[in-house]
Amino acid sequence: MNFRSTRERAPALGLGEALAAGLAPDGGLYVPQELPHLSAEDFAGRDSLADVSATLLRPFFARDALAAALDAICADALALPAPLRAIAPRTQLLELFHGPTAAFKDFGARFLAACLAARHGPGDAPLTVLVATSGDTGAAVAAAFHRRPGFRVVILYPDGRVSPRQAHQLGCFGDNVQALRVAGSFDDCQALAKRALADAALKERTPLTSANSISLGRLLPQMSYYALAALAHWRRHGEVLNFVIPTGNLGNALACMLARAIGLPIGAIALATNANRVLPEFFAGAEYAPRASVPTLANAMDVGAPSNFERLRWLYPDAAALRSAFTAEAVEDAEIRNVLRGCRERYGTLVCPHTATALRVLERLRTRGDERDYAVAATAHPAKFDEVIEPLIGQPIQVPAALAALLERPSRAEPLAADYAALRARLEAPAAAP
Ligand SMILES: *Cc1c(COP(=O)(O)O)cnc(C)c1O
Numbered sequence: 001m002n003f004r005s006t007r008e009r010a011p012a013l014g015l016g017e018a019l020a021a022g023l024a025p026d027g028g029l030y031v032p033q034e035l036p037h038l039s040a041e042d043f044a045g046r047d048s049l050a051d052v053s054a055t056l057l058r059p060f061f062a063r064d065a066l067a068a069a070l071d072a073i074c075a076d077a078l079a080l081p082a083p084l085r086a087i088a089p090r091t092q093l094l095e096l097f098h099g100p101t102a103a104f105k106d107f108g109a110r111f112l113a114a115c116l117a118a119r120h121g122p123g124d125a126p127l128t129v130l131v132a133t134s135g136d137t138g139a140a141v142a143a144a145f146h147r148r149p150g151f152r153v154v155i156l157y158p159d160g161r162v163s164p165r166q167a168h169q170l171g172c173f174g175d176n177v178q179a180l181r182v183a184g185s186f187d188d189c190q191a192l193a194k195r196a197l198a199d200a201a202l203k204e205r206t207p208l209t210s211a212n213s214i215s216l217g218r219l220l221p222q223m224s225y226y227a228l229a230a231l232a233h234w235r236r237h238g239e240v241l242n243f244v245i246p247t248g249n250l251g252n253a254l255a256c257m258l259a260r261a262i263g264l265p266i267g268a269i270a271l272a273t274n275a276n277r278v279l280p281e282f283f284a285g286a287e288y289a290p291r292a293s294v295p296t297l298a299n300a301m302d303v304g305a306p307s308n309f310e311r312l313r314w315l316y317p318d319a320a321a322l323r324s325a326f327t328a329e330a331v332e333d334a335e336i337r338n339v340l341r342g343c344r345e346r347y348g349t350l351v352c353p354h355t356a357t358a359l360r361v362l363e364r365l366r367t368r369g370d371e372r373d374y375a376v377a378a379t380a381h382p383a384k385f386d387e388v389i390e391p392l393i394g395q396p397i398q399v400p401a402a403l404a405a406l407l408e409r410p411s412r413a414e415p416l417a418a419d420y421a422a423l424r425a426r427l428e429a430p431a432a433a434p
Contacts, residue, residue: 001062003030003216006310015064016119019112019217022197022210029214031314032060037263040234043227049082050074052231053224056262060220069118074221077110077144082225084232084375087347091362093355094229094243094375101169102381102403103300104252105140107225108218113144113151115217116209120150128152128427130196131211132189134248135162135300136380139169139406141211142177153177153211154427156189159415162299165384165403171411180426184418186302187293192423199424206427213249213307222255223262229375230259230266237373240267244362245377246354247271247279247328248301250308252377257315257326267372271328272361274298274336274354279306283328297336297388298353300380329364331357339363341392350397352380353388 003018004010007028013021018030036059046052054074061067081098099106120127129151131141138155145151155170159181162170171179182189190212196202197210211218226243233241243266245253253271260266273279274296282288290305316322339356343349351359355378362374382389383399390396399407416422 001036001060001064002033004033005029006031006314015061015216016066016115019115019215020119020209022212022215023194029308029310029314030216031311035258035261036060039263040231040265043231047228047232049080049224049228050078052228053078053221056223056227056259057220066115066118073111073114073118074224077114078107078221078224080106080110082107082228084229085349087349090371090373091347092373092375093349093351093378094225095378096225097352097378097381098400099140100143100402101136101139101406102384102400103136103140104222104225104377104379105136105218106143108215108222108251109137109140109144109211111221112211112215112217113141113148116151117148122150124150125207126150126152128154128206128208129211130154130156130193130208130427132156132186132193133162133170134158134186134302135166136384137212138179139166142170142173142179146173146177147175151176155179156182156192156416156423157413158186158189159183161186161295161302163385164387165407167413168411169384169403169406171413172406172409174409174412178426179413180416180423181413182416182418185293187304188418190307192418192420195420196423196427202424202427208427213251219251219255219258219308219311222252223259223264226256226259226266227264230264233373233375234265239373240265242266242268242270242372242374243377244270244272244358244365244374246298246301246358246379247273248276248303248306250279250306250312252379254308254311254315256377257312261315269326270361270365271326272357273328273330274301274357275330275332276302276304277330278304279328280330283323283326285323297333297385298357301354301357329361331360335360337392340389344393350382350389350393351378352382352385354379
């Protein structure tokens, strides 16, 4: 299958090239030239995440050099649990935090790394993966590329704006991973990364790619866990499963929307944002009005200009149709705190502040009389946000083993001014001796 730019002023590319390019040269995002149609029957006998994913992604890989490696890529990258756990009547958590860095970003980052590694020959020039992160992406990308020959990862994160454990994770890999703490906001980090990725002279000397939320190599595999959950529900109950998804850059939610458009048995999709309410305002009928983000307790969703918005417009070119296809609601910090405080008693489990926004949106839907079956995407393990949650519940949170192992390693990040010349110099410096 070929992929075209949402702006339609760049040539269409095969999957492998589109994965490696990241952003299209006209500034648009790559989207599939047509959407395949699959039904639940096409997944008969497929009940692991890797198997469901291989069936779902086969049409997207058709005629690309990576097609022959698809089964191995899924088996390698997606051998992660994504369990559904009942927490209340007609309510399940879709737990996406059982990977090495305890957030859903592990699925996409590992899949992208496996694809880029399959494309990379031993004689090819080393490739630098540049990633701006609001907290969880950087660690997932670092874990996915750590010690992979032929790759270097450079992480940009806003100094002081990620949780202490997120910061520790970003700096704890070392080897071929460099963490740069930027004196600025996440938007500054994203702008720096974008500028480097558009700098042809730099890329000539230092081949660069990105691993941000717009990457097709992250978007496509994220459909898989929604497909797996919806198929399990369909097989047991013969009904569609509805989802509430905590949303920032719209990468995770867009994957669910695509899975529904392809024909998976998915019903309603409700987006939950924090106080950054660009999407809820748009879905309520306002013009799309991107703006600077405000900091909240759900920091990985502090996004004022959701980077996948153009793909939403591609999926539903008609604004009225788009607005009636999904709903979106904003949740303030005070409500996040309330959910976190009462969560263990109410649902028998703790959640992270991002997942709390989705639980709050579901509570509102229930109050309005919605009794359908919902799965809430649980996007990170609560232990990553101990400094927010522990004071609210008055007890320590148990740390999962994978996260504990990372927290035990020493961590180091270099300071960087929010200045492009400084970043370019850093990217061109020879790799430090190990
Ligand atoms: C990245 C992230 C989100 C937001 O996902 P998007 O794909 O940007 O919408 C939500 N929760 C957590 C924990 C995250 O790390």
